[in-house]
Amino acid sequence: NGSSNGIDTSYFNPDLISEAQKAALRAELGIQPNDKVFIFVGRLVKDKGINELIAAFDKLSQTDANVKLLLVGRYEPDLDPLYPETLALIESNKAIISAGYQIDVRPYFGIADALVFPSYREGFPNVVMQAGAMRLPCIVSDINGCNEIVIEGQNGYIIPVKNESAIFEAMQKLSTQHALLQDLRGNARELILSRYEQRIVWQAILEEYRKLE
Helix, strand or coil: CCCCCCEEECCCHHHHHHHHHHHHHHHHHHHCCCCCCEEEEEEEEEHCCCCHHHHHHHHHHCCCCEEEEEEEEECCCCCCCHHHHHHHHHCCCCCCEEEEECCCCCCHHHHCCCECCCCCCCCCCCHHHHHHCCCCCCCEEEECCCHHHHHHCCCCEEEEECCCHHHHHHHHHHHHCCCHHHHHHHHHHHHHHHHHHHHHHHHHHHHHHHCCC
């Protein structure tokens, strides 16, 4: 199904994150129990679609006081800087939370409702598989890898690249339609287990090698 290594779903398992852990992290980050939390995990750079994501979320937060955007990753100002206006919005919008680089991202997935990953280009993004394994639906751009992991309307939504309006509309849909969000969450982990469980991928590769013997 496109991945060369799959994902260790025994490690990326939402059941490993306790309710106490999640409550403590929410309190630390200032996230309220009724907040809808969108998460981005990765490098905070232009090529990951962060400029469009921040603009779209800023618009969403002006109409919905119960949304949060959680940014998990580091900036690369010397390699691929964000626009000054994007940095200003991250600083000024209290609904945007920058958690910085984290070695273990699972607790952050654990307190989120959906991943937003509007990257311009990818190989085969591990973060989308990780989020799915943690029962998160994913809003992703229509690029290689992302459009293979996400099945439109089943475990998330596929949107055009560099499209602020499409990001906004997809986030608004998930933030306002609770039943839809729960349906997508219910499908997310199972689709990763059935298609990208690491042991299954490794076995398929082994069988290919054996054909060459």
